[in-house]
Amino acid sequence: MKNIKLWIFGLMAFVLVGAMAACGNKEETSSGGSDGGDKSEEIKIGSIIDASGSAAPLGKPEEETIKMIIDEVNEKGGVDGKKIKLISIDSKSDQNEAVLGMKKLIEQEKVTAIIGGTISGNSLAMIPLAEKAQVPYISLAASKQVNHPDDNSPRDWTYKTAQGDDVVIPKLLEYLEDKKLTKVAWLGVANSYGTSGHEEFEKLKGDYGIETVIEEEFEATVNDAKSMLTRVKKANPQAIVVWGTAQESAVVTKNIREIGLDVPIIESHGIGTKEFIELAGDAANGVIFPAGKLLVVDQLGDDDSQKEVLNQFKESYENKFDKAASTFGGHAFDAVHILVNALEEAGTDKEKLREALENTEGFVGISGVFNMSAEDHNGLKSDSLAIIEIKDGSWTKGE
Known part of the structure; x- marks a missing residue:
């Protein structure tokens, strides 16, 4: 009798363990198994953003904006009745983390598309994975190197919403030429973003009568650049x-003023966040840079085609997060909306989705009016930028 009871007890335990395992497998499939989950109920989208680390002033508003816009889309019923499920990864301003995140989204989560790449180095490291897997990828980084480096043609599966070096550098050179500032020092960060900007500057500066009297590099982790600035x-x-x-x-900006260098400082659109002003303090005043129009939306004319959408985004973001909206969050706003528009047109078939992204036309966003094509996977022109000066800790639209 004792043996029979033990046998019955063992059988019940075996059945119970089997039932628990079956429930576990079912849960894994419904949340995104090998086929990416039940496609009739949700569309899985991935994001890889530098929400922490040195690039967090850019990445955090991007992460917040992506979540905000996807929540808004889902509240309105999603895409063709399907809710968007966001798989969000913090790449921590680290290239290895970005690559690992990309592999996870592609191989494990099997997402339909990916948004991210806060900084150029991370984005460039992620691109080959997206291209090999043939997954649509919308970069939020500025580097022109999202194109093929050999012939500058767009990569098949990669798009971006930030203004590229090929858009920003000409705007910067136009300013220098207009102000007759022909002899300049070039100080660039020693990473992919700095390299890409420098290459474009060198290629075009002669067309504007500009020459560099000195070139220097500084690390992204710099905490004192005075010795470089002495040169x-x-x-x-x-x-x-x-x-x-x-x-x-x-x-670098603080150090320029601290050593008594009293010349105009012109910077990249990478400083277009309040954190720059807070970190640079009084030295930020007088800095000139080209950037998207969001920072000076209240100074735009009513005839500007972007003004309405800029104000809507600004109001939504600031009401939700109780802090100033940034152009970097704007890049994310554009990416999500462009992707959603493409999903509504093409569905989740990746090749059809890629084609729909490539045919984005006339989309009025935060970073500009987008007109993409097979030859241009960014679709922005110089009219997407304003020349901005920092005065008394605030943004002022230049002439």
């Missing part, structure tokens, strides 16, 4: 171009 001061430039993002550029 710059001796070169006696008429203006200094600082090409970096908020954190490192703020250090």
